[in-house]
Amino acid sequence: MSDHNQVKITTMDFSKERPKAENPLKIQDVTFRDGHQSLFATRGRTEDMIPIAEMMDEVGFWALETWGGATFDAMHRFLNEDPWERIKTLKRYIKKTRFSMLLRGQNLVGYRNYADDVARAFVERAAHNGIDIFRTFDALNDYRNFETVVPVIKESGKHFQGCICYSLTKRRLGGKVYNLEYYVKKAKELETMKADSICIKDMAGLMAPYDAYVLVKALKDAVSVPIHLHSHFTSGMASMTHLKAIEAGVDILDTCMSPYGFRTSHPALGPLVMTLMGTNRDTGFDIKLLASINEILEREILPKYRYLLDDTKVSIIDTNVLVHQIPGGMLSNLVNQLREMDALDKLDKVYAELPKVREDLGQVPLVTPMSQIVATQSINNVLFDDEKERYKMITAQVKDLCYGLYGKTPVPINPKIQKKALKDYPKGEKPITCRPAEVLEPELDKAKEDVNGLATDLEDVLIYALYPVTGKRFLKWKYGKEEPPEKVMPRTLEDVKAEQELIKKALAGKLIEKKEKVVPSKGNNLRKFNVFVDDEYFEVGVEEIGGSPIVSYIQQAQRQIPVQAPVTVAPTVPQTAQGPQAAQPAPEKPAEPAKPVITASKKMESDTKGTPLKSPMPGIIVNYKKQVGDSVNTGETVVILEAMKMENALPSPASGIIKSINFASGDSVARNDVLCVIG
Ligand code: CO
Numbered sequence: 001m002s003d004h005n006q007v008k009i010t011t012m013d014f015s016k017e018r019p020k021a022e023n024p025l026k027i028q029d030v031t032f033r034d035g036h037q038s039l040f041a042t043r044g045r046t047e048d049m050i051p052i053a054e055m056m057d058e059v060g061f062w063a064l065e066t067w068g069g070a071t072f073d074a075m076h077r078f079l080n081e082d083p084w085e086r087i088k089t090l091k092r093y094i095k096k097t098r099f100s101m102l103l104r105g106q107n108l109v110g111y112r113n114y115a116d117d118v119a120r121a122f123v124e125r126a127a128h129n130g131i132d133i134f135r136t137f138d139a140l141n142d143y144r145n146f147e148t149v150v151p152v153i154k155e156s157g158k159h160f161q162g163c164i165c166y167s168l169t170k171r172r173l174g175g176k177v178y179n180l181e182y183y184v185k186k187a188k189e190l191e192t193m194k195a196d197s198i199c200i201k202d203m204a205g206l207m208a209p210y211d212a213y214v215l216v217k218a219l220k221d222a223v224s225v226p227i228h229l230h231s232h233f234t235s236g237m238a239s240m241t242h243l244k245a246i247e248a249g250v251d252i253l254d255t256c257m258s259p260y261g262f263r264t265s266h267p268a269l270g271p272l273v274m275t276l277m278g279t280n281r282d283t284g285f286d287i288k289l290l291a292s293i294n295e296i297l298e299r300e301i302l303p304k305y306r307y308l309l310d311d312t313k314v315s316i317i318d319t320n321v322l323v324h325q326i327p328g329g330m331l332s333n334l335v336n337q338l339r340e341m342d343a344l345d346k347l348d349k350v351y352a353e354l355p356k357v358r359e360d361l362g363q364v365p366l367v368t369p370m371s372q373i374v375a376t377q378s379i380n381n382v383l384f385d386d387e388k389e390r391y392k393m394i395t396a397q398v399k400d401l402c403y404g405l406y407g408k409t410p411v412p413i414n415p416k417i418q419k420k421a422l423k424d425y426p427k428g429e430k431p432i433t434c435r436p437a438e439v440l441e442p443e444l445d446k447a448k449e450d451v452n453g454l455a456t457d458l459e460d461v462l463i464y465a466l467y468p469v470t471g472k473r474f475l476k477w478k479y480g481k482e483e484p485p486e487k488v489m490p491r492t493l494e495d496v497k498a499e500q501e502l503i504k505k506a507l508a509g510k511l512i513e514k515k516e517k518v519v520p521s522k523g524n525n526l527r528k529f530n531v532f533v534d535d536e537y538f539e540v541g542v543e544e545i546g547g548s549p550i551v552s553y554i555q556q557a558q559r560q561i562p563v564q565a566p567v568t569v570a571p572t573v574p575q576t577a578q579g580p581q582a583a584q585p586a587p588e589k590p591a592e593p594a595k596p597v598i599t600a601s602k603k604m605e606s607d608t609k610g611t612p613l614k615s616p617m618p619g620i621i622v623n624y625k626k627q628v629g630d631s632v633n634t635g636e637t638v639v640i641l642e643a644m645k646m647e648n649a650l651p652s653p654a655s656g657i658i659k660s661i662n663f664a665s666g667d668s669v670a671r672n673d674v675l676c677v678i679g
Contacts, residue, residue, distance in 0.1 A: 362409025
């Protein structure tokens with residue numbers, strides 16, 4: 001059988017029509033999912049897929065990956081888009097080509113194992129709405145985490161593609177854990193589970209071309225279902241890896257349309273089509289059609305997303321990935337997170353910490369959610385550990401992993417770390433060894449109750465069940481119960497043009513325009529503060545609305561000097577700083593950036609006597625474990641903060657009574673914001 005797939009190079013007679021290949025290579029396009037997930041932080045909007053949707057349907061793809069992975073999260077969190085609507089909308093334009101989604105096994109499209117009832121409902125709804133192929137993976141390659149979703153995929157009459165996450169023990173295929181035997185064994189397990197195809201998921205682009213040859217050949221010999229390769233370009237090897245995989249007889253490859261290709265994404269389709277033209281694996285795709293799709297993307301779509309491209313370096317490849325093994329999407333999150341924490345200088349330390357944490361946690365493959373779990377813990381270790389103590393701040397997810405809630409790690413977890421993580425763990429200090437979801441209580445009925453009156457169907461409930469904090473916030477936006485913030489609104493090409501104009505003007509030093517800001521009316525609870533900045537003196541009014549205080553107005557009290565505002569060239573935020581009388585103090589020297597005058601939370605710190613619990617990192621408040629008036633002991637958990645998708649239990653810095661709580665569940669907080677005060 002593998003002979004049949006082998007590439008024969010035949011000389012093309014270009015005067016004749018292009019002959020049809022005996023065994024065309026099948027292609028899945030991943031532009032609509034992994035493409036923008038890898039390059040543009042999953043910010044691609046449905047409206048920007050529609051202009052090429054019908055043309056994509058004409059190409060002849062094996063499937064289009066349109067959903068899953070981080071799309072569900074990013075859509076409801078950042079784009080104010082209902083994730084379910086994306087499948088329904090695209091189905092109206094794409095009628096012939098099958099849709100595939102990336103399903104994280106029992107993690108579904110989230111970051112933990114969900115209960116069986118949620119998993120069943122989710123897969124059933126996804127199939128119902130138009131997902132045809134379920135590319136299913138488990139971050140630990142523990143296929144017990146497939147046992148609930150696979151029967152639902154099969155009952156829905158859909159294609160179950162089983163994944164093997166590709167990881168390495170050292171630099172190349174082989175070694176103690178991730179050797180050829182490991183992958184062959186996993187492929188056989190998947191075939192036993194009735195996989196319709198098997199995907200090798202090389203999420204970080206670690207697969208070397210000759211390893212691909214050996215691996216694909218071994219898998220083709222070991223199992224009879226089609227072999228599909230998903231290899232990211234990150235390290236620069238993927239195009240070569242593709243070619244060697246084709247020579248070894250791979251059946252299906254993943255590619256992107258050119259503007260969404262390369263970098264941390266996938267090899268682009270065009271060059272591959274040309275490479276195979278005239279061989280027995282010719283895709284048969286029309287290169288002109290591909291070019292016209294690329295042109296629309298390039299001209300009409302990509303300008304809106306360009307600002308998200310990491311343009312901090314010239315190279316489009318990163319061979320460091322061969323050392324740290326962090327997938328592309330994760331890498332940009334990690335850098336962003338460190339930047340927001342003012343700790344970008346610690347990046348090298350985090351890179352050095354990663355392999356240690358990975359080994360401690362059982363040499364896990366670095367794929368969602370394990371990549372986030374390992375990366376966040378590495379950041380925590382670098383930022384909070386000292387010579388005396390390692391793993392000072394252990395995330396909830398690391399504790400869950402140590403308990404066995406994600407499944408079985410490829411090698412055992414470091415027992416010392418495991419013991420430390422499970423100290424006072426609510427479910428018990430002895431780890432489980434069964435299929436993780438067996439210890440999870442059903443969750444769906446509770447979720448239905450929680451969003452009763454807000455959710456109108458099961459799909460709404462699932463958004464909440466998967467993402468309680470941001471999901472609920474989205475449902476409030478969706479049903480007009482809350483106004484979505486400006487930043488979740490789409491950008492138009494006009495916005496982009498206007499922005500570029502502004503940047504141009506700013507660079508030329510000609511920028512003085514400024515949008516009017518609406519000043520809220522002063523309420524009864526307004527308190528006034530005097531603030532001194534250099535020689536200037538301001539009167540500042542602060543008023544508390546609901547849970548969190550807001551700065552109501554800042555008035556320059558001494559002199560009113562109309563000056564040109566300083567311009568910070570920030571392509572994403574075109575607003576500049578010269579305000580009408582109220583919004584911001586105008587500094588005297590135009591060349592200097594405006595100094596931060598006061599922030600609400602810092603004010604709270606000075607206002608309430610006691611020990612502040614400051615946020616160690618930017619994030620979203622999941623919930624407070626204590627209320628105002630409760631007593632706490634040093635080290636007791638006060639608040640759960642979500643950062644980089646991971647939950648951190650923040651301990652009380654002192655013993656005493658909770659004097660004030662400054663935020664509420666769902667609020668975004670910056671680093672050093674005072675979350676509460678203990679007195
Ligand atoms: Co991928």
